[in-house]
Amino acid sequence: MDRTEAHESLEIARQAMELTRQAVARAGSGYILIIWGIVWLVGFLGSQFLGDVQGYLWLVVDVFGIVGTAVVILKSSRQVRSTHGKRIGIFWLMLFVYGVLISLIAGPIHDDRYLLFITILVSFGYVVMGLWFSPPLLYIGLGITALAMVGWQLIPTYLGVWLALVGGGGLIASGIYILRGRM
Amino acid sequence: MANLDNLIHQPVRLRIVSSLSTLSEDESLEFTFLRDLHDLTDGNLGAHLRKLEEADYVSLEKTFVERKPRTFIALTRKGRKAFGEHVEALEQILKDKP
DSSP states (O other), X not given: OOHHHHHHHHHHHHHHHHHHHHHHHHHTHHHHHHHHHHHHHXXXXXXXXXXXXXXXXXXXXXXXXXXXXXXXXXXXXXXXXXXXXHHHHHHHHHHHHHHHHHHHHSOOOOHHHHHHHHHXXXXXXXXXHHHHTOHHHHHHHHHHHHHHHHHHHHOXXXXXXXXXXXXXXXXXXXXXXXXXXXX | OOOOOHHHHSHHHHHHHHXXXXXXXXXXXXXXXXXXXXXXXXXXXXXXXXXXXXXTSEEEEEEEETTEEEEEEEEOHHHHHHHHHHHHHHHHHHHHOO
């Protein structure tokens, strides 16, 4: 085999791998990140501007997130099968339970610290997902945590808007990035 | 030095194996997903998969999803090793021959 043929073969393999990564991403994680990005964006903006009504808004957007995720997982499981799915689901459930326990034990957390607590807890989830499956999720988790802390220190008055932008916006941008096959 | 694998070298099989190599060991792709991804016919994909399965490079699992029969295809450990060596051999050719 000569150089040209070897180069062509490697190019065929590279293109097939890129095509598959894009198609698999389209089938799952990209859409899930976008869905939860919308949840964060709307939820945190509500926390900033809606006062006492924010609890209802969070309920509505969370239901949207859970139903949307279930639909995406159901659709993608017809195309790509993985035993990771169950473990991932259990992990997020455990994270939620531990989050509730921590907030009960640590005492009532109010206002901006509560928003920050949720953000950091979920970001930790992305860090773990990144360590398990996909390094980009690790960087997304660490990046959102760092930016959330910066916002808390520098602009506490507008923390809701800040978290909506860096958390929600970050997840939406990451989802679009994955769908375009960059990760 | 790694050797070229004649079974994987065939362009369609190279695309199939390359696609499957992007998944982790316990993941698999559905037959129609792989067929549409590479714009193949059922018969064409089926024939190539049979050859890869005979060499123990891929494993096929037939199951039912929502009452419809589905076939999920995964790269075996042997197939992953063979693909890695094939790519290594191709890269070696590029390095060696001016």
